[in-house]
Amino acid sequence: MKFMLMMNAPGGGPYQIAKWPAKDIKAHIGFMINFSKKLSAAGELVAGEGLAGPDQAKLVRAGKDGKPVTDGVFPESKEFLAGYWIVDVPSAARAYQIAAEASAAPGPGGAPMNMAIEVREVMSGPPPEFL
Amino acid sequence: MSTSAPAIEHLLRDLAPQVLGAVIRRTRDFAASEDVVQEALIAAAEQWPRDGFPDNPRGWLIHVAMRRMTDHVRSEMARRRREADAAADVPVVLAPSLFEAPPLDPDDTLVLLFTCCHPSLSEASAIALTLRAVGGLTTAEIARAFLVPEATMAQRISRAKETIRKSRIPLERPDAPERDARLTSVQHVLYLIFNEGYTATAGDDLTRVDLSNEAIRLTRLLHQLVPEHPETTGLLALMLLTDARRSARTGPNGELIPLDQQDRSRWDQALIEEGIALVTAALSRGAAGVYQLQAAIAAVHDRAPSADDTDWPQILALYGVLTRMSDNPMVALNEAIALAMVRGPAAGLEALAALDAEPRLAGSHRLDAVRAHLLERTGDRQAAIAAYRRAADRTTSVPEQNYLLMKAARLTEGR
Numbered sequence: 173m174k175f176m177l178m179m180n181a182p183g184g185g186p187y188q189i190a191k192w193p194a195k196d197i198k199a200h201i202g203f204m205i206n207f208s209k210k211l212s213a214a215g216e217l218v219a220g221e222g223l224a225g226p227d228q229a230k231l232v233r234a235g236k237d238g239k240p241v242t243d244g245v246f247p248e249s250k251e252f253l254a255g256y257w258i259v260d261v262p263s264a265a266r267a268y269q270i271a272a273e274a275s276a277a278p279g280p281g282g283a284p285m286n287m288a289i290e291v292r293e294v295m296s297g298p299p300p301e302f303l
Numbered sequence: 304m305s306t307s308a309p310a311i312e313h314l315l316r317d318l319a320p321q322v323l324g325a326v327i328r329r330t331r332d333f334a335a336s337e338d339v340v341q342e343a344l345i346a347a348a349e350q351w352p353r354d355g356f357p358d359n360p361r362g363w364l365i366h367v368a369m370r371r372m373t374d375h376v377r378s379e380m381a382r383r384r385r386e387a388d389a390a391a392d393v394p395v396v397l398a399p400s401l402f403e404a405p406p407l408d409p410d411d412t413l414v415l416l417f418t419c420c421h422p423s424l425s426e427a428s429a430i431a432l433t434l435r436a437v438g439g440l441t442t443a444e445i446a447r448a449f450l451v452p453e454a455t456m457a458q459r460i461s462r463a464k465e466t467i468r469k470s471r472i473p474l475e476r477p478d479a480p481e482r483d484a485r486l487t488s489v490q491h492v493l494y495l496i497f498n499e500g501y502t503a504t505a506g507d508d509l510t511r512v513d514l515s516n517e518a519i520r521l522t523r524l525l526h527q528l529v530p531e532h533p534e535t536t537g538l539l540a541l542m543l544l545t546d547a548r549r550s551a552r553t554g555p556n557g558e559l560i561p562l563d564q565q566d567r568s569r570w571d572q573a574l575i576e577e578g579i580a581l582v583t584a585a586l587s588r589g590a591a592g593v594y595q596l597q598a599a600i601a602a603v604h605d606r607a608p609s610a611d612d613t614d615w616p617q618i619l620a621l622y623g624v625l626t627r628m629s630d631n632p633m634v635a636l637n638e639a640i641a642l643a644m645v646r647g648p649a650a651g652l653e654a655l656a657a658l659d660a661e662p663r664l665a666g667s668h669r670l671d672a673v674r675a676h677l678l679e680r681t682g683d684r685q686a687a688i689a690a691y692r693r694a695a696d697r698t699t700s701v702p703e704q705n706y707l708l709m710k711a712a713r714l715t716e717g718r
Contacts, residue, residue, distance in 0.1 A: 173699075218455065219452070260427075294699075296701070298700055298702045298703060299502065
């Protein structure tokens with residue numbers, strides 16, 4: 173079963189990490205690199221990426237001529253997707269366990285951030301038995 | 304013999320488990336054997352198209368693999384010597400002159416299957432290891448089949464080998480009482496591979512190994528090794544009888560076509576005949592198992608010239624036996640469908656109501672999907688639409704969700 177784990181950051185400006193002390197930033201980045209390595213070594217990592225900051229995000233729609241019309245930053249958004257992992261695991265319980273580990277990434281002062289990680293199952297192909 | 308690339312690949316994949324089994328028997332080291340056999344297979348794929356087949360391909364591969372093993376041990380010894388702590392506990396591997404093929408021992412392949420599907424391995428690890436060590440697939444091919452990165456699949460395989468080493472799984476044929484339990488593990492892994500062939504998202508099929516075909520190939524191999532084992536015969540029959548319907552199972556855009564609406568002229572009659580012969584032979588040995596019963600049910604479907612001609616009382620009776628044998632709520636769900644076909648949708652809905660309390664079905668879309676079909680048949684359109692939509696919300700299969708949404712939409716439009 174594949175699951176997407178989505179890590180959300182508060183919206184309305186750049187990532188807060190920018191304002192942290194250097195050693196906390198270092199600890200956070202170190203945690204994320206190690207986390208990814210661990211998932212890969214466990215044979216569970218399918219993909220994982222961090223996304224550029226919300227202040228660079230654009231909303232795109234097709235205009236009347238089909239060409240892209242971009243829209244700027246959205247201060248009203250409460251949360252932004254900061255990054256995601258896709259994992260391939262035997263059960264939802266295991267995906268939740270991984271999400272909890274990510275949630276405890278160190279924040280300012282090294283304390284666990286306990287951020288909310290949204291876990292969604294990735295859709296698959298046809299079921300084996302379909303009567 | 305043709306030395307075209309596909310012919311060589313085919314031969315190599317057939318020989319892979321025999322060669323690996325023989326090398327393991329000599330070295331008693333699963334991980335190292337697996338590595339050197341892979342190297343030998345690669346060498347063959349390079350040399351044979353150029354130089355032609357050796358007189359004895361199997362002997363050639365074993366010889367090359369054992370020579371690599373000796374090389375590895377020598378360089379390991381040299382390394383240790385360099386590190387100055389003498390020749391303490393260097394593994395002893397002898398490479399006698401092996402160019403004459405050692406006698407083929409079918410047990411080698413069986414032991415290999417037992418090892419790769421050992422219960423101490425996780426399902427995902429057992430599947431990956433079986434495809435690689437017994438199926439002769441490359442790590443890249445297995446990774447593509449499961450839509451995961453090659454590095455991730457490589458980790459799974461190396462962890463599996465590590466588990467085998469650590470848990471000291473004996474690399475030999477188990478005694479009779481254990482043999483049946485181990486066969487059950489092998490069957491389960493092969494069954495999972497077969498199902499994975501269906502559930503993998505449709506996509507660039509040309510570059511992906513067909514896992515259902517691979518499972519059938521490996522189950523045929525197992526069946527040859529234990530022809531007297533009825534459940535193995537039943538499993539092979541189940542796969543063939545299910546696979547026979549494959550091309551009728553989906554429409555041009557990958558949309559699911561339910562059994563009662565499939566174009567039966569597209570079912571593969573050769574597979575059906577083979578499957579029916581196998582399941583008949585297996586059942587005649589008495590004491591039917593779950594795979595044999597499922598195969599028997601598939602055979603009843605496959606034998607019916609049209610959906611209306613399906614012998615539902617027979618299917619209901621078979622599900623009755625299956626329910627008593629396996630405590631699986633999905634079986635009970637299918638039994639409710641059969642019941643509805645024999646005694647009408649109201650009886651089916653009653654049976655479903657009893658399953659509402661089943662915790663293993665809580666939140667399952669299948670319960671709602673079946674209920675929706677039965678409600679539609681009783682003419683309760685609104686309730687059917689609601690149940691189709693609930694099922695569509697809960698399924699994690701894209702084609703099934705599309706199917707359920709379409710059913711709800713059509714009913715809403717009064718069609």
